[in-house]
Amino acid sequence: MQCERLMNxxxxxxxxxxxxxxxxxxxxxxxxxxxxxxxxxxxxxLGFASGVMIAASVWSLLLPxxxxxxxxxxxLSAGLRGVLPAAVGFLAGIAFLLLIDELTPHLHIGAQTxxxxxxxxxxxxxxxxxxxxxxxxxxMAVGVVFAGEAQGLTxxxxxxxxxxxxxxxxxxxxxxxxxMHAEGNSRMKSFLIGTMSGVVEPIxxxxxxxxxxxxxxxxxxxxxxxxxxxxxxxxxELIPETAQGAHTNLSTIGFAVGFVLMMVMDVVLG
Numbered sequence: 001m002q003c004e005r006l007m008n009x010x011x012x013x014x015x016x017x018x019x020x021x022x023x024x025x026x027x028x029x030x031x032x033x034x035x036x037x038x039x040x041x042x043x044x045x046l047g048f049a050s051g052v053m054i055a056a057s058v059w060s061l062l063l064p065x066x067x068x069x070x071x072x073x074x075x076l077s078a079g080l081r082g083v084l085p086a087a088v089g090f091l092a093g094i095a096f097l098l099l100i101d102e103l104t105p106h107l108h109i110g111a112q113t114x115x116x117x118x119x120x121x122x123x124x125x126x127x128x129x130x131x132x133x134x135x136x137x138x139x140m141a142v143g144v145v146f147a148g149e150a151q152g153l154t155x156x157x158x159x160x161x162x163x164x165x166x167x168x169x170x171x172x173x174x175x176x177x178x179x180m181h182a183e184g185n186s187r188m189k190s191f192l193i194g195t196m197s198g199v200v201e202p203i204x205x206x207x208x209x210x211x212x213x214x215x216x217x218x219x220x221x222x223x224x225x226x227x228x229x230x231x232x233x234x235x236x237e238l239i240p241e242t243a244q245g246a247h248t249n250l251s252t253i254g255f256a257v258g259f260v261l262m263m264v265m266d267v268v269l270g
Contacts, residue, residue: 011155012146012209015162019138019201022166026173027194030181037178040247045171047251050238051258052168053138053230059266060161061141061227062086064148065220089221093137093228100133101236131176131197134237137229138165139201143208144222160269164262169198 037045065086142165145158177194181187208222242251 008155011159015146015159016142016202016205016209018162018166019135019142019169020195020198022169023135023173023198023201024195026170026175027177027191027197029174030177030187030190030194033174033178037174039245040250042175043242043247043251044254045175046238046242047254048258049168049171049254050234050242050251051255051260052164052262053234053238053258055259055262055266056141056161056164056168057227057230059263060145060157060164061223061230062090064145064157065089065223065227068148068220068223085220086224086227089224090228090231092221093225093230094232095228096225097133097137097229097232097236101232130237131172132200134172134233135169135198135201136204137226137233138169139204140208140222141165141226141230142201143205144219144226146205147209147212148219148223156269157266160262160265163269164265165201167261168258169201173198 066082069082069085142158142162145161146155148158173194176197177190180190180193185193242248242255
């Protein structure tokens with residue numbers, strides 16, 4: 001029993017750190033590639049990241065949120081009871097990111113100007129804030145799925161979410177660090193900025209796990225909350241960027257590959 005607990009603890013630690021490692025790996029591209037990411041590659045990577053995040057939101061967060069609510073007698077009442085926490089949590093996640101987006105001066109991915117003419121922050125800081133905003137719900141999602149192990153979610157399913165987010169973070173890290181270098185920052189500084197953008201993920205995951213004992217009936221809401229926040233990032237940031245200019249078909253292909261990969265991982269490991 002003690003050996004099993006130790007293995008579970010090691011798996012949780014690895015799961016918490018995997019998204020950050022994905023960000024670090026992507027940020028390290030700045031040491032091996034030219035100053036700018038080719039447009040075709042960027043479109044493909046952004047599409048891939050979108051597919052992974054949407055699949056994770058649906059298969060790993062929303063569906064478990066619905067299935068976690070015990071049914072009531074009666075077909076209609078059972079359906080409403082099951083979907084209500086998912087609907088409320090999802091909308092709350094969207095509203096939370098929308099509020100943070102409005103209150104925090106930042107740059108959208110691929111944007112060249114600040115959001116808001118009165119912002120006095122540097123472009124680098126605003127871009128870092130944007131990535132931090134995006135990574136927070138991903139870290140929360142990892143913490144929520146590991147906390148949900150006590151309420152029916154399997155450890156392998158939680159690891160699938162963590163692995164999927166880590167894979168998604170690889171292109172995101174590259175998309176952040178390489179433009180930093182293109183603006184004149186050193187390769188090391190650009191790597192560190194890209195890496196630091198992912199630090200918020202293990203922090204968010206640990207914060208959720210520390211509150212795991214207090215989650216109780218709120219867990220279905222939190223799963224859907226994380227799904228809504230992640231979906232907001234895709235709709236607000238990633239998809240609009242992939243739809244601009246040429247080579248949009250590559251982003252569609254990347255999306256399909258990312259979605260299917262995450263879906264297969266969730267089903268096989270779950």
